[in-house]
Amino acid sequence: MAPRVRLVGAVAGLSACTSLALVSGPWSDRRVSPEQRAALLLKNMTLEEKFAMLHGPATGPCCQCKTSASCAYVGNVAANSRLGIPPINMNDGPQGFRDDNNPGTTTAWPSGMTIGATWDLDAAYEWGAGMGREFYEKGSNIQLGPGLNVARVPRGGRNFEYISGEDPYLGYWMAQSSIKGIQSQKVIANAKHWVQNNQETNRDRVIEEVDERTRFEIYYPPFRGAIVGGVGSFMCSYNKIGNHTSDYAWSCENPVTLKRDLKTLSNFKGFVMSDWGGTHSTSIMQGLDMEMPSADFMNEDRLKAGISGGTITEAAVDDSVFRILLPMFEVGVMDEPLSAWDWNKLSSNTTNDASSASARSLSAKSTALLKNDNAILPLMSGDGSSIAVIGLADGGAVTHGGGSGTVVPSFLATPLSGIRGSVEKKEVLFDDGKNITTAVALAKQVDYAIVFVGTLSGEGSDRDSLSLDDGYWFKNQNALVSAIAKANPKTIVVASIPGATLMPWSKDVAAILTNFMPGQQAGNAIADVLFGRVNPSAKLTFTIPNRENEQNFTTAQWPGLPSKNPVYAEYSEGLLVGYRYYEAHNIQFDTGFPFGHGLSYTKFEYSNLTIGADWQTTFQVTNVGKVAGSEVAQLYLTFPASAGEPPNQLKGFRKTGLLQPSMSETVTLTLVHDDYSIWDVTSHAYKPVTGTFHVKIGSSSRDIRLQAQKNEAEEEIVV
Numbered sequence: 001m002a003p004r005v006r007l008v009g010a011v012a013g014l015s016a017c018t019s020l021a022l023v024s025g026p027w028s029d030r031r032v033s034p035e036q037r038a039a040l041l042l043k044n045m046t047l048e049e050k051f052a053m054l055h056g057p058a059t060g061p062c063c064q065c066k067t068s069a070s071c072a073y074v075g076n077v078a079a080n081s082r083l084g085i086p087p088i089n090m091n092d093g094p095q096g097f098r099d100d101n102n103p104g105t106t107t108a109w110p111s112g113m114t115i116g117a118t119w120d121l122d123a124a125y126e127w128g129a130g131m132g133r134e135f136y137e138k139g140s141n142i143q144l145g146p147g148l149n150v151a152r153v154p155r156g157g158r159n160f161e162y163i164s165g166e167d168p169y170l171g172y173w174m175a176q177s178s179i180k181g182i183q184s185q186k187v188i189a190n191a192k193h194w195v196q197n198n199q200e201t202n203r204d205r206v207i208e209e210v211d212e213r214t215r216f217e218i219y220y221p222p223f224r225g226a227i228v229g230g231v232g233s234f235m236c237s238y239n240k241i242g243n244h245t246s247d248y249a250w251s252c253e254n255p256v257t258l259k260r261d262l263k264t265l266s267n268f269k270g271f272v273m274s275d276w277g278g279t280h281s282t283s284i285m286q287g288l289d290m291e292m293p294s295a296d297f298m299n300e301d302r303l304k305a306g307i308s309g310g311t312i313t314e315a316a317v318d319d320s321v322f323r324i325l326l327p328m329f330e331v332g333v334m335d336e337p338l339s340a341w342d343w344n345k346l347s348s349n350t351t352n353d354a355s356s357a358s359a360r361s362l363s364a365k366s367t368a369l370l371k372n373d374n375a376i377l378p379l380m381s382g383d384g385s386s387i388a389v390i391g392l393a394d395g396g397a398v399t400h401g402g403g404s405g406t407v408v409p410s411f412l413a414t415p416l417s418g419i420r421g422s423v424e425k426k427e428v429l430f431d432d433g434k435n436i437t438t439a440v441a442l443a444k445q446v447d448y449a450i451v452f453v454g455t456l457s458g459e460g461s462d463r464d465s466l467s468l469d470d471g472y473w474f475k476n477q478n479a480l481v482s483a484i485a486k487a488n489p490k491t492i493v494v495a496s497i498p499g500a501t502l503m504p505w506s507k508d509v510a511a512i513l514t515n516f517m518p519g520q521q522a523g524n525a526i527a528d529v530l531f532g533r534v535n536p537s538a539k540l541t542f543t544i545p546n547r548e549n550e551q552n553f554t555t556a557q558w559p560g561l562p563s564k565n566p567v568y569a570e571y572s573e574g575l576l577v578g579y580r581y582y583e584a585h586n587i588q589f590d591t592g593f594p595f596g597h598g599l600s601y602t603k604f605e606y607s608n609l610t611i612g613a614d615w616q617t618t619f620q621v622t623n624v625g626k627v628a629g630s631e632v633a634q635l636y637l638t639f640p641a642s643a644g645e646p647p648n649q650l651k652g653f654r655k656t657g658l659l660q661p662s663m664s665e666t667v668t669l670t671l672v673h674d675d676y677s678i679w680d681v682t683s684h685a686y687k688p689v690t691g692t693f694h695v696k697i698g699s700s701s702r703d704i705r706l707q708a709q710k711n712e713a714e715e716e717i718v719v
């Protein structure tokens, strides 16, 4: 017998479409904690009602069906009209609201990796809040993002979606801020893809073999940062996970990663949904809480059979439902009017002047200046110089990656239009770059040649190479850049890239900017940077290699052996991921650029380093140049050799405010327990290391300005 609940506010004669009457019970009292409210509501649910929350549509289409509320979004969980529980309407993706079906605008924001390049927690929050607002206005209460996986494989097809880049510490903090932004809009964020989804090749069957210490020190921190940021949901991934023994299991039924590592050791209180089709059994006892997009395994029949067969407990069902209800109360989904989650909102226009301005500002903040010989940049808009814009600057401009994370822009500000809109006198000449001879002829005639290049990647496959000439229809890009550089000494390259990309011509051109996957405001944002309206402050979150496979991956490491079922990918590099590998092998940069690198139109000096007994590290950053700018100061830590850690690891960063010429800012970065610890696989916890550490402060991983030694016992050090 269903427990009785009070119907309040129900108005006689409501039309069928508002059949979800306003229902309230003791769980509606907002003075009560979200935990208590979730418990009160759970207590009023029947077992069948609980089952109904653990999966997508059991019959009919699962998603983006255009025909009814039950399947309108990418992920759908039915409402409970008796108790007034709203529908759960989930949608992609990590760079904006993806809608392949309905009219109505939505903003194509910069991608996760792009926002990561700001190293700016406020920017990450702004990005999250801007996207979250649009999800809310589309009637969606779960955003399937941000993507958090560390970019272990330079050719990874989804690196562009992931905010962490190569570094767990950066990911930890940027995840936190972006999730707070999303959830500030009453939309639950989703940390994905948990875990070890570090490649796309064979993603639906590869066994990612990675030891516990590497998981906790390299791959888990961005997700643990998400938990600190209050993330309401996780998405378990397609792959299998093993630890060099035969105990491997599908990610969505792996009790080690789901129950021990995530829910126990990382104290995650929200719920885990599967990736779409990533459920392989009724794995509620192994830690899965919700099957997406359908109900092949986590359905009533199988759950009931498990309970009657003693393999599934009702307590486990209650725990999963509680984990779903809790973020719905915490984030505010339950306290919105039911009309907030009406699927008819899918056709609303959510792009507005504010979102366009924010997308523009964020794209400019995430544009990195890699080279600027003789301060050729910024350009002067009114000096009458002649400019040729060449290559992917018009219709073919690269703005977003492929797959479920794609957001087709509601409009596109092309680089050509952005530059033309910034030049007062001289006209801007254009050549699409397809014919190198004509492009070179044009380049010879002008003062500045700006060459736009780019490539793409997407879900489901890794990149064929790190070359600009792979991944996009526009070929011979490297030859084009080299030819233009020979024709004009004032050649500027703007590269729109989905991750690590070779730049064999980098020594031949005068300046290089990268805007990664910039979104729909690409053109206005790059013009803001080119003409100095925005002084670039972004930093690389991954290494730009000198050559292909510079980290010497064997096939066993990636994409894995044997090339049949099962496929084992051995994380034999351990902790030496990305720049950690470059540091450990002291690889110098020729045509590539190091992790953390990014120039400014001004210059910064560092001084007065002190390190307190409590690891409080302070120093000063001074703008010694001629224009205002912000600097991302970075702290790298070298452990005592006995710790067996990589030689230099990011353990602190701070983007300064906008410093006027000769202005200084005192930066304080404090290392906390886990920062000077290593993961101990016996106690399954971080264990502090004793001995002498090196603290290095700089403008990139290879541009160290201050350094000092310290051991945990030492008092204050002043350098």
Ligand code: GLC
Pocket (backbone or CB within 6 Å): 074, 092, 093, 144, 192, 275, 276, 404, 459
């Ligand atoms: C996909 C992706 C995931 C996405 C989901 C829904 O296969 O891996 O990131 O959110 O399906 O489209």
